[in-house]
Amino acid sequence: MFDLTPEQQLIRNSVRELAQGVIKSRAAEVDRSEEYPWENVQLLVEAGLMGMCIPKKHGGAGASYLDAVLVVEEMAKACGVTGRIVVEGNMGAIGAICAYGSKKQIDRVAPLVLAGDKPAICITEPGAGSAATSMSTIAVKKKDKYILNGVKHWITGGGVSRVHLVFAQVVENGERQGIGAFIAVRGEDEGMRIGRREPAMGLRGLPETEVIFENMEISADMALVPPQGLRRGFGGLMDAYNAQRVGAGTVALGVAAGAYDTAKEYMKTREQFGRPIAEFQGLQWMIADMDVALESARLMLWRAACSGKNGFPDPLLAAQAKLLASETAVKVTNDALQLHGAAGYSRDLPLERMVRDARMFTIGGGTAQMLRNLIAGHALDMKTPQTRDGYSRLAK
Ligand code: FAD
Numbered sequence: 001m002f003d004l005t006p007e008q009q010l011i012r013n014s015v016r017e018l019a020q021g022v023i024k025s026r027a028a029e030v031d032r033s034e035e036y037p038w039e040n041v042q043l044l045v046e047a048g049l050m051g052m053c054i055p056k057k058h059g060g061a062g063a064s065y066l067d068a069v070l071v072v073e074e075m076a077k078a079c080g081v082t083g084r085i086v087v088e089g090n091m092g093a094i095g096a097i098c099a100y101g102s103k104k105q106i107d108r109v110a111p112l113v114l115a116g117d118k119p120a121i122c123i124t125e126p127g128a129g130s131a132a133t134s135m136s137t138i139a140v141k142k143k144d145k146y147i148l149n150g151v152k153h154w155i156t157g158g159g160v161s162r163v164h165l166v167f168a169q170v171v172e173n174g175e176r177q178g179i180g181a182f183i184a185v186r187g188e189d190e191g192m193r194i195g196r197r198e199p200a201m202g203l204r205g206l207p208e209t210e211v212i213f214e215n216m217e218i219s220a221d222m223a224l225v226p227p228q229g230l231r232r233g234f235g236g237l238m239d240a241y242n243a244q245r246v247g248a249g250t251v252a253l254g255v256a257a258g259a260y261d262t263a264k265e266y267m268k269t270r271e272q273f274g275r276p277i278a279e280f281q282g283l284q285w286m287i288a289d290m291d292v293a294l295e296s297a298r299l300m301l302w303r304a305a306c307s308g309k310n311g312f313p314d315p316l317l318a319a320q321a322k323l324l325a326s327e328t329a330v331k332v333t334n335d336a337l338q339l340h341g342a343a344g345y346s347r348d349l350p351l352e353r354m355v356r357d358a359r360m361f362t363i364g365g366g367t368a369q370m371l372r373n374l375i376a377g378h379a380l381d382m383k384t385p386q387t388r389d390g391y392s393r394l395a396k
Contacts (some may be wrong), residue, residue, distance in 0.1 A: 245366060
């Protein structure tokens with residue numbers, strides 16, 4: 001079904017070499033120090049992997065999402081944090097800006113990403129997680145500016161990212177218009193403050209922080225409005241988010257594939273009862289199940305990456321793929337740790353880090369439950385409102 005082109009095989013092999021070399025050798029220290037891996041970012045820039053999906057006319061390589069997914073898996077096998085940086089350097093906010101943005105917006109953002117900036121996407125708030133459209137961050141139009149106020153949290157890259165795509169309720173002439181997104185650049189736009197850093201379980205080299213907007217003035221020409229207009233703004237912006245979802249699923253896959261590779265090697269060298277543990281059939285069957293689960297997730301992610309209209313993956317395929325990949329990653333990393341016995345539980349080996357790194361993907365970017373809600377709606381061909389009065393309102 002998927003024959004990679006010679007160019008794609010080349011990308012995969014050269015990225016594998018980089019990832020299995022210096023990136024892998026730094027992964028434990030990135031986790032221990034909890035510091036953003038700027039040296040890895042520099043290597044990504046030199047290899048042309050930041051902004052590779054930006055169209056050629058804007059200075060990128062015009063690569064496809066499948067190309068990016070191949071890179072992300074290889075990076076995440078070695079270092080989940082670096083895998084996520086590649087995702088956000090190609091598939092999240094930058095994808096939305098390249099698709100919906102004006103020339104002025106793209107010209108402002110693309111050079112920053114190509115130089116190594118990992119944009120931050122600011123949707124979640126303390127009172128609006130899964131119910132993202134209940135967000136209270138507000139953008140009030142005043143002449144040729146918007147004034148933004150609100151608090152976001154769990155923002156990946158808070159304090160290291162320069163480009164921020166900030167989602168807010170838009171108010172014009174005293175009336176709510178819908179949800180829009182605003183391009184803000186840390187260091188250029190005043191009124192953005194980085195708040196508390198979350199002491200996260202995994203992927204510790206990436207800061208997850210509060211980002212606070214206090215009367216931040218954004219020029220009206222930095223408002224990102226999808227073609228459907230503001231009234232359907234959130235839906236349009238979420239279409240762009242499907243690429244990020246495929247990317248996140250691929251990081252989960254990569255982390256799990258890295259754990260699986262490590263376990264296979266270990267089983268051949270570790271001996272008990274006078275023979276390598278790889279000879280025990282119960283463990284062989286665990287490996288077989290891990291193999292099938294990873295290959296299924298990979299195929300669904302690749303299919304999702306190649307799907308869709310308007311340059312973004314199909315929402316259903318992206319949700320199915322991310323759900324499968326994220327839950328597979330939790331199981332496979334835990335099984336890989338189990339295959340190592342006590343050695344897997346030690347911080348001397350990467351297994352415990354991989355278990356922690358894999359854990360976020362059933363939460364961030366749409367929880368497994370919210371993805372199931374979306375998939376069920378498609379399967380049943382019906383709306384699945386989540387508010388208490390949702391079904392009664394539909395019945396009217
Ligand atoms: P809640 O919405 O409070 O959910 C709590 C539980 O209830 C979950 O199990 C959920 O699945 C379940 N639940 C809620 N509603 C329903 C329902 N209707 N049906 C069934 N179950 C339901 N956000 C950003 O904007 N930008 C980022 O860069 C970003 N990065 C993140 C990085 C990490 C590591 C993590 C963990 C989160 C990140 N997030 C980010 C936030 C993430 O998108 C939210 O955590 C997620 O949307 C869930 O919101 P919540 O945590 O408030 O959980």
